[in-house]
Amino acid sequence: MTSLLVLNGPNLNMLGIRQPEVYGRVTLPEIEAMCQDHCRALNVDCVVFQSNYEGALIDQIHAARGIHDGIVLNAGAYTHTSVAIMDAVASAEVPTIELHLSNVHAREAFRHVSFLSKVAVGTICGFGAHGYVLAIDAMVAHLAND
Template identity: 50%
Template structure:
């Protein structure tokens, strides 16, 4: 079974509370349920991780090496400046899809640049919680079916 890890960066634990007009009313737990349902349909195993600490995120990315088949990441504010997270994602040599709830290209100028996007398969932004499902569908097309570890 293909294994995809879904990573969420700073402040995403506050979804549903933090600026619902920008990020939506769904909690992170609700988004995880939505993604689990789609993953089941695709016969994909998913795991979820959220942290507000950059080093913890880097450690989790490193642990994907040899264990996961792809990564979906919403780096939050790290999108715009964390070369350490970009380097960690590059180091594990897995397909990466970057996802954002809001359309970062319609927001403040500093949000328009992603240091992660150049090493990602693609970026999905502006579709709210549905963006995670779209990211799962997208990465499923990048990861071979069956046991990719054989």
């Protein structure tokens, strides 16, 4: 059975509370349930994880090798700052989709730079919580074409 790891980075535990006009009102537990339900419907195993700590995310990425077939990664602000997470994705060699709730290209200039884009198979942004469903579908399609 195909297995996906859905990783969420810093401040995503505050979804539904933090800037709902930017990130929406859907909470992280609701997103996690949506991911689990969608994966179940696709007959795909889904593990979800969130951390505000860069090292914990890197540990999850490293551990995914040989366990998960793909990663959906919303690294939050680490997208724009973390060479370490970029290197972890590159070294784990697990196909990864970069995900953002907001359209980062319509926001502050510093959000236009992504270290993850250099190593991700693709990027989904601007579709709110539904972006997770889109990312899961995109990863399943990517893996089917591999």
